[in-house]
Amino acid sequence: MTQINVTVDGISYSDEVEPRTLLVHYLREWLGKTGTVVGCDTSNCGACTVHLDGRSVKSCTMLAVQADGHQVTTIEGLAENGQLHPMQQAFHETHALQCGFCTPGMIMQAIDLLKDNPDPSDDEVRLGLEGNLCRCTGYQNIVKAVQTAAKAGGAT
Amino acid sequence: MIPAKFDYHAPSTVDEALRLLSEAEDAKVLAGGQSLIPVLRLRLAAPEVIVDLGRIEELRGVREDGDALAVGAMTPHADMIADPLVREHAALVAEAAETIADPQVRHRGTFGGALVHADPAGDMPTTAVALGAEFLIAGTRGTRTVAAEDFFEDLFTTAVGEDELLTQVRIPKHTGWGSHYEKFVRVAQQWSIVAVAAALRIDGDSIAEARVALTNMGSTPVRATAVEQRLIGIAPVADAVREAVVDVAEGTHPPSDLNGDADYRRHLATVLTGRAVLAAAAG
Ligand SMILES: Cc1cc2nc3c(=O)[nH]c(=O)nc-3n(C[C@H](O)[C@H](O)[C@H](O)COP(=O)(O)OP(=O)(O)OC[C@H]3O[C@@H](n4cnc5c(N)ncnc54)[C@H](O)[C@@H]3O)c2cc1C
Numbered sequence: 001m002t003q004i005n006v007t008v009d010g011i012s013y014s015d016e017v018e019p020r021t022l023l024v025h026y027l028r029e030w031l032g033k034t035g036t037v038v039g040c041d042t043s044n045c046g047a048c049t050v051h052l053d054g055r056s057v058k059s060c061t062m063l064a065v066q067a068d069g070h071q072v073t074t075i076e077g078l079a080e081n082g083q084l085h086p087m088q089q090a091f092h093e094t095h096a097l098q099c100g101f102c103t104p105g106m107i108m109q110a111i112d113l114l115k116d117n118p119d120p121s122d123d124e125v126r127l128g129l130e131g132n133l134c135r136c137t138g139y140q141n142i143v144k145a146v147q148t149a150a151k152a153g154g155a156t
Numbered sequence: 157m158i159p160a161k162f163d164y165h166a167p168s169t170v171d172e173a174l175r176l177l178s179e180a181e182d183a184k185v186l187a188g189g190q191s192l193i194p195v196l197r198l199r200l201a202a203p204e205v206i207v208d209l210g211r212i213e214e215l216r217g218v219r220e221d222g223d224a225l226a227v228g229a230m231t232p233h234a235d236m237i238a239d240p241l242v243r244e245h246a247a248l249v250a251e252a253a254e255t256i257a258d259p260q261v262r263h264r265g266t267f268g269g270a271l272v273h274a275d276p277a278g279d280m281p282t283t284a285v286a287l288g289a290e291f292l293i294a295g296t297r298g299t300r301t302v303a304a305e306d307f308f309e310d311l312f313t314t315a316v317g318e319d320e321l322l323t324q325v326r327i328p329k330h331t332g333w334g335s336h337y338e339k340f341v342r343v344a345q346q347w348s349i350v351a352v353a354a355a356l357r358i359d360g361d362s363i364a365e366a367r368v369a370l371t372n373m374g375s376t377p378v379r380a381t382a383v384e385q386r387l388i389g390i391a392p393v394a395d396a397v398r399e400a401v402v403d404v405a406e407g408t409h410p411p412s413d414l415n416g417d418a419d420y421r422r423h424l425a426t427v428l429t430g431r432a433v434l435a436a437a438a439g
Pocket residue numbers: 042043044184185186187188189190191192193194209229230255256257258261264265266267268269270272273277278279280316320321322323345346347348
């Protein structure tokens with residue numbers, strides 16, 4: 001077992017974990033943060049995307065021990081005082097989800113995308129979400145949501 | 157799936173990492189984990205010991221060192237893409253790194269990890285071969301330097317031994333060269349079916365020096381030296397370039413798989429080389 005100290009969604013945690021524990025399993029099973037989901041075994045789908053020190057990563061492709069000493073933000077840490085984050089609001093308003101399984105990862109990656117490029121073209125949105133797969137929506141409304149959030153501002 | 161059990165070490169110096177590697181029976185180095193962790197999850201590998209390089213600061217970052225860039229093995233793809241020194245002196249590497257996977261993978265995956273992984277469809281090995289990079293490999297008995305043509309030995313096999321580390325890559329400066337990485341894929345986030353790296357120095361109206369290398373046209377990156385020679389002295393216009401690159405696939409041994417058979421890949425290599433050279437000449 002290895003001792004780790006991680007800040008997740010603003011709260012510091014100190015836990016003993018097996019080194020083979022994936023970050024996503026630590027988030028879900030130790031901390032109960034089941035908003036972050038697992039959609040594949042091959043690091044392709046992006047459903048598990050979280051932010052590590054402010055940049056997007058696939059939490060299924062990291063060990064929890066690698067997050068020791070770092071800050072993690074999950075989909076559950078975005079809303080403030082009961083107010084949805086502007087990106088969550090935009091997904092809600094533009095119907096950018098159907099089953100919703102890809103949504104946590106899509107939103108986390110969409111926020112990262114706007115950090116690099118606050119005013120993206122539709123093509124740049126699609127490219128920036130290249131690592132996030134959705135089997136329901138056909139992506140049209142996801143692009144619309146990201147553009148809506150970009151225009152509204154404050155979504156990073 | 158969850159990886160099989162292993163002991164985990166996260167040393168803070170190269171020396172400590174080398175000591176751990178020399179003491180362990182069955183150890184594996186962890187860099188960005190973007191190739192290794194999927195392999196562990198699928199249990200295609202189950203090492204007893206993992207030595208994580210993530211805490212070794214000296215392995216990260218890009219600096220100038222005379223007529224070369226010294227790139228730390230643990231520099232993430234995203235940092236390579238954003239680095240002004242890489243943009244100025246080795247733009248080919250930044251351009252190719254932009255085509256790797258997706259933003260999340262590029263935040264974690266490292267330049268050194270992609271080189272040691274040595275996937276024949278990987279994009280970084282080809283750029284290193286094209287620009288004639290040198291590899292610094294550290295072991296408990298000291299550090300040695302290996303040239304690009306000797307570094308890639310076979311599929312997923314490099315000159316780095318089990319108890320050694322790639323610490324640094326020296327990329328000769330190609331300041332003022334035009335470059336382009338032409339990658340052919342069918343779907344998003346795909347590994348190269350075939351790709352071509354081209355870098356050119358233009359003098360006046362003609363090509364003065366050329367570097368051309370191919371991805372996924374054999375078990376290791378292929379440097380197209382005959383084509384490089386033929387490009388020298390010609391004007392970078394479509395007809396002349398197409399004629400100069402027509403034999404680029406000669407002598408290559410590309411794989412046949414669901415993405416295309418070997419002949420299709422040879423055809424692709426020819427078309428993509430023409431495009432890569434013309435685009436490199438344009439910028
Ligand atoms: C979905 C997906 C798509 C991808 N698409 C592409 C693509 O299109 N093109 C592409 O080029 N790559 C692609 N990759 C791979 C990516 O570039 C990886 O970052 C890279 O192959 C491995 O780098 P890493 O730092 O993550 O290394 P790791 O996964 O940590 O290690 C890879 C291997 O190298 C060894 N190793 C790493 N660093 C060192 C070192 N310094 N010294 C000695 N041994 C070392 C490890 O022991 C391991 O065997 C993709 C990955 C994923 C998950």
